[in-house]
Amino acid sequence: xxxxxxxxxxxxxxxxxxxVAIPSDSRNADGGTMRRxxxxxxxxLDFAGGRVEETGxxxxxxxxxxxxxxxxxxxxxxxxxxxxxxxxxxxxSPPFQLTVVDGTADGAIARGRGASDDKGPxxxxxxxxxxAIAQRGGLPLNVKFLIxxxxxxxxxxxxxxxxEHARELACDLVISADGAQxxxxxxxxxxxxxxxxxxxxxxxxxxxxxHSGRYGGTVAxxxxxxxxxxxxxxxxxxxxxxxxxYDGAAPPDAARRAELDAVPFDEERFAAQLGVTETYGExxxxxxxxxxxxxxxEVNGVAGGGRYTVIPHVARGFISCRLVGDQDPVRVLAAVxxxxxxxxxxxxxxxxxxxxxxxxxxxxxxxxxxxxxxTEALRAVYPGEEVLLAVIAGTLPATTLxxxxxxxxxxxxxxxxxxxxLHAPNEFLRxxxxxxxxxxxxxxxxxxxxxxxxxxxxxxxxxxxAKA
Amino acid sequence: xxxxxxxxxxxxxxxxxxxVAIPSDSRNADGGTMRRxxxxxxxxLDFAGGRVEETGxxxxxxxxxxxxxxxxxxxxxxxxxxxxxxxxxxxxSPPFQLTVVDGTADGAIARGRGASDDKGPxxxxxxxxxxAIAQRGGLPLNVKFLIxxxxxxxxxxxxxxxxEHARELACDLVISADGAQxxxxxxxxxxxxxxxxxxxxxxxxxxxxxHSGRYGGTVAxxxxxxxxxxxxxxxxxxxxxxxxxYDGAAPPDAARRAELDAVPFDEERFAAQLGVTETYGExxxxxxxxxxxxxxxEVNGVAGGGRYTVIPHVARGFISCRLVGDQDPVRVLAAVxxxxxxxxxxxxxxxxxxxxxxxxxxxxxxxxxxxxxxTEALRAVYPGEEVLLAVIAGTLPATTLxxxxxxxxxxxxxxxxxxxxLHAPNEFLRxxxxxxxxxxxxxxxxxxxxxxxxxxxxxxxxxxxAKA
Numbered sequence: 001x002x003x004x005x006x007x008x009x010x011x012x013x014x015x016x017x018x019x020v021a022i023p024s025d026s027r028n029a030d031g032g033t034m035r036r037x038x039x040x041x042x043x044x045l046d047f048a049g050g051r052v053e054e055t056g057x058x059x060x061x062x063x064x065x066x067x068x069x070x071x072x073x074x075x076x077x078x079x080x081x082x083x084x085x086x087x088x089x090x091x092x093s094p095p096f097q098l099t100v101v102d103g104t105a106d107g108a109i110a111r112g113r114g115a116s117d118d119k120g121p122x123x124x125x126x127x128x129x130x131x132a133i134a135q136r137g138g139l140p141l142n143v144k145f146l147i148x149x150x151x152x153x154x155x156x157x158x159x160x161x162x163x164e165h166a167r168e169l170a171c172d173l174v175i176s177a178d179g180a181q182x183x184x185x186x187x188x189x190x191x192x193x194x195x196x197x198x199x200x201x202x203x204x205x206x207x208x209x210x211h212s213g214r215y216g217g218t219v220a221x222x223x224x225x226x227x228x229x230x231x232x233x234x235x236x237x238x239x240x241x242x243x244x245x246y247d248g249a250a251p252p253d254a255a256r257r258a259e260l261d262a263v264p265f266d267e268e269r270f271a272a273q274l275g276v277t278e279t280y281g282e283x284x285x286x287x288x289x290x291x292x293x294x295x296x297x298e299v300n301g302v303a304g305g306g307r308y309t310v311i312p313h314v315a316r317g318f319i320s321c322r323l324v325g326d327q328d329p330v331r332v333l334a335a336v337x338x339x340x341x342x343x344x345x346x347x348x349x350x351x352x353x354x355x356x357x358x359x360x361x362x363x364x365x366x367x368x369x370x371x372x373x374x375t376e377a378l379r380a381v382y383p384g385e386e387v388l389l390a391v392i393a394g395t396l397p398a399t400t401l402x403x404x405x406x407x408x409x410x411x412x413x414x415x416x417x418x419x420x421x422l423h424a425p426n427e428f429l430r431x432x433x434x435x436x437x438x439x440x441x442x443x444x445x446x447x448x449x450x451x452x453x454x455x456x457x458x459x460x461x462x463x464x465x466a467k468a
Numbered sequence: 469x470x471x472x473x474x475x476x477x478x479x480x481x482x483x484x485x486x487x488v489a490i491p492s493d494s495r496n497a498d499g500g501t502m503r504r505x506x507x508x509x510x511x512x513l514d515f516a517g518g519r520v521e522e523t524g525x526x527x528x529x530x531x532x533x534x535x536x537x538x539x540x541x542x543x544x545x546x547x548x549x550x551x552x553x554x555x556x557x558x559x560x561s562p563p564f565q566l567t568v569v570d571g572t573a574d575g576a577i578a579r580g581r582g583a584s585d586d587k588g589p590x591x592x593x594x595x596x597x598x599x600a601i602a603q604r605g606g607l608p609l610n611v612k613f614l615i616x617x618x619x620x621x622x623x624x625x626x627x628x629x630x631x632e633h634a635r636e637l638a639c640d641l642v643i644s645a646d647g648a649q650x651x652x653x654x655x656x657x658x659x660x661x662x663x664x665x666x667x668x669x670x671x672x673x674x675x676x677x678x679h680s681g682r683y684g685g686t687v688a689x690x691x692x693x694x695x696x697x698x699x700x701x702x703x704x705x706x707x708x709x710x711x712x713x714y715d716g717a718a719p720p721d722a723a724r725r726a727e728l729d730a731v732p733f734d735e736e737r738f739a740a741q742l743g744v745t746e747t748y749g750e751x752x753x754x755x756x757x758x759x760x761x762x763x764x765x766e767v768n769g770v771a772g773g774g775r776y777t778v779i780p781h782v783a784r785g786f787i788s789c790r791l792v793g794d795q796d797p798v799r800v801l802a803a804v805x806x807x808x809x810x811x812x813x814x815x816x817x818x819x820x821x822x823x824x825x826x827x828x829x830x831x832x833x834x835x836x837x838x839x840x841x842x843t844e845a846l847r848a849v850y851p852g853e854e855v856l857l858a859v860i861a862g863t864l865p866a867t868t869l870x871x872x873x874x875x876x877x878x879x880x881x882x883x884x885x886x887x888x889x890l891h892a893p894n895e896f897l898r899x900x901x902x903x904x905x906x907x908x909x910x911x912x913x914x915x916x917x918x919x920x921x922x923x924x925x926x927x928x929x930x931x932x933x934a935k936a
Binding site: 194196198200205206207208210211212213214215216217218219220221223224226227228229230231232233234270271274275276277278279280281282287290291294296298299300301302303304305306307308309310311312315317318320322346347348355392393394395418423424 | 662664666668673674675676678679680681682683684685686687688689691692694695696697698699700701702738739742743744745746747748749750755758759762764766767768769770771772773774775776777778779780783785786788790814815816823860861862863886891892
């Protein structure tokens with residue numbers, strides 16, 4: 001196979017600029033705008049029969065190039081929707097106008113909503129594949145595409161769509177062009193993501209808000225009971241105090257601890273970047289160990305009453321737990337419920353209600369051939385650098401969906417970087433990632449097609465079971 | 469002095485209906501509407517030179533009948549502004565259309581915003597005085613009027629106005645037609661109101677909200693720190709845990725405890741009316757003792773983050789303390805600050821900021837001649853019933869203002885009742901209170917003018933000092 005001649009950066013950025021110009025904010029844009037973005041990326045998939053399909057919500061973009069019979073099949077996943085812009089006055093250039101800036105602290109960048117999450121990382125794969133087919137007449141393995149339009153709003157229609165089209169989407173591996181390199185300093189591969197269970201604790205007292213003078217001291221105060229409950233969820237040492245919470249969350253072994261300890265990680269710089277005076281968390285673990293290997297229980301918000309003199313009749317705490325290993329999100333929620341019940345608050349009603357889905361932690365075996373292939377591909381692009389096995393401390397429900405319905409593991413292979421202001425004003429993509437990413441994807445597919453890291457066939461699970 | 473022939477109820481209600489029809493909601497109404505309400509009640513004060521005066525905010529209504537030289541002078545205080553209606557769909561009749569309903573569980577009532585707070589209680593005094601002058605040619609003592617239009621929004625312009633006009637407002641006693649009888653079951657006089665100091669505890673962490681996955685477990689969570697701080701403010705037995713909080717709050721003595729224990733008070737009915745399963749508060753005191761005699765610290769609200777997976781960068785708790793006896797609101801706030809500082813939360817910034825004014829508790833000596841006169845007046849109207857010495861557990865900053873600037877104590881003498889849905893939809897006034905109130909005010913003024921309960925002269929404090 002001859003070396004790929006990479007498409008010139010100017011042309012890639014011009015096309016990406018057209019794509020970014022379509023404000024496909026899935027939370028706020030109208031159906032026509034979302035459809036234009038879907039049509040645009042489907043149009044780039046001409047070589048794979050690119051098309052737009054209905055889902056009941058924002059449509060998905062599908063396509064498949066199946067010209068390598070007998071070779072493995074990968075499903076490239078990504079999304080064409082973007083986050084809202086946030087406060088537009090904070091943007092240094094218009095959010096939907098891709099703007100190249102040279103010589104920033106991050107090198108040359110292209111700024112715009114979706115540049116890094118996820119229009120840029122998807123488009124660089126597509127542009128690479130276009131070039132590969134043009135120059136070589138084909139690809140080394142079969143490639144299917146599933147590019148959704150609702151990732152930023154929790155993919156509400158994706159599970160139904162994937163179940164309905166499981167046979168068409170069957171593959172040996174999902175490769176996600178969504179995700180991110182952990183840091184710009186070294187190449188990394190994510191081998192795990194955390195699970196998630198979120199819930200609301202509601203404390204209800206009197207029928208209505210009561211005047212804090214005319215009724216002060218007579219009835220239990222829901223805001224105070226809520227505070228006591230929330231305070232009881234952690235020990236003073238930062239560990240979670242809910243009995244049973246840690247079941248299934250085995251501490252990292254000595255080897256993994258040593259691995260993480262070897263990762264260059266500047267605590268002070270990390271804290272300064274976030275604007276805090278020091279890091280904080282579960283005692284007995286380093287910051288990186290906590291972030292990657294330990295489950296967390298974070299209070300996401302509190303609400304009730306206000307800055308007026310009442311005893312609020314209701315107060316709510318919003319909580320999410322990120323899970324690791326074999327923690328069962330359903331049992332975690334039950335453990336919290338039991339803990340709250342045992343506190344036995346008087347004179348109020350306390351309920352614990354789940355919010356959204358319960359997602360277990362996800363993990364791809366570091367010994368999976370996809371990791372070996374990806375490591376080799378990254379080494380080819382970043383010679384002499386160690387490839388870090390990282391963890392996405394966030395939660396990616398699609399990984400569990402693909403495993404359950406398609407029987408396929410998901411490899412994260414994105415050339416976004418986690419610090420590129422994803423979801424914030426002034427999102428950007430490092431320009432160097434465009435060609436780095438193309439070369440890495442080219443190497444990855446070649447490595448997965450044949451040789452020691454060739455993908456093993458995956459059997460589609462029984463659909464009846466998958467639909468259960 | 470011949471007995472007063474009370475004005476017929478129909479006529480009083482017709483006039484009050486005109487007054488209620490002016491939607492003088494001081495938070496939302498335009499200046500013209502507020503002025504119409506001021507003009508209306510000023511027009512009723514023709515016998516006292518009623519007029520409207522500017523304050524910089526909503527105007528005040530002033531007037532004075534000074535035809536009893538040598539007799540004491542009282543200043544009648546009230547307000548012509550009303551609370552917002554709240555959800556109009558909850559009203560059983562239009563809020564600004566006074567609607568008479570017979571045979572309710574509360575007897576015959578007049579429903580409408582302001583009927584009980586404070587248009588009705590003020591107007592019944594005015595209508596009684598009109599009748600007295602018409603029938604008797606004069607009053608037994610001098611009466612001044614100060615009816616403000618900003619009571620429901622914290623009287624922001626009242627202190628300045630009263631200081632500017634202290635000489636004109638000089639009196640031997642303020643009688644407030646605002647306030648309320650504690651219950652419909654027995655006559656009561658309030659001899660104290662609680663002090664108030666309110667503050668916001670702000671906990672700030674990172675510069676921005678952080679993704680609860682990508683940063684979970686790495687930094688202190690402001691919502692969790694806030695919960696720990698708020699939980700630390702009370703002991704498990706319901707008492708306040710802030711060292712120094714109770715300084716100056718002497719527990720009620722055995723006599724006062726016995727007095728309160730003798731008040732018929734149905735705990736279960738009280739709880740059921742509020743919609744709670746049980747009452748709750750500081751251990752060692754009955755509900756009524758806590759309400760009337762003990763200071764409280766209530767969390768009025770909590771805010772921060774929301775039902776989305778972040779570590780909020782800021783969380784706030786809104787707190788108000790109601791004070792008794794000699795508690796110093798400034799020292800109470802300092803005690804809370806010290807307590808919070810000693811907790812020493814790590815990785816966050818915690819501030820405690822005062823909200824609004826710091827008002828000490830207010831008290832009128834039960835031996836004050838005004839209390840004796842008022843007791844006698846109530847006994848005349850409610851023969852055979854004990855007059856309960858009650859406490860307004862709310863805070864009335866105007867009382868402290870009048871004492872500081874005019875040197876005069878304030879007697880609460882309102883014929884509103886505390887259960888008449890003040891500030892809520894379907895506010896009402898018991899019709900029987902109209903004539904009861906008129907007879908009581910007539911008896912009160914006579915008793916204060918001459919005889920054993922004649923008011924003692926009050927000296928206007930040095931104005932330079934009062935303005936300091």
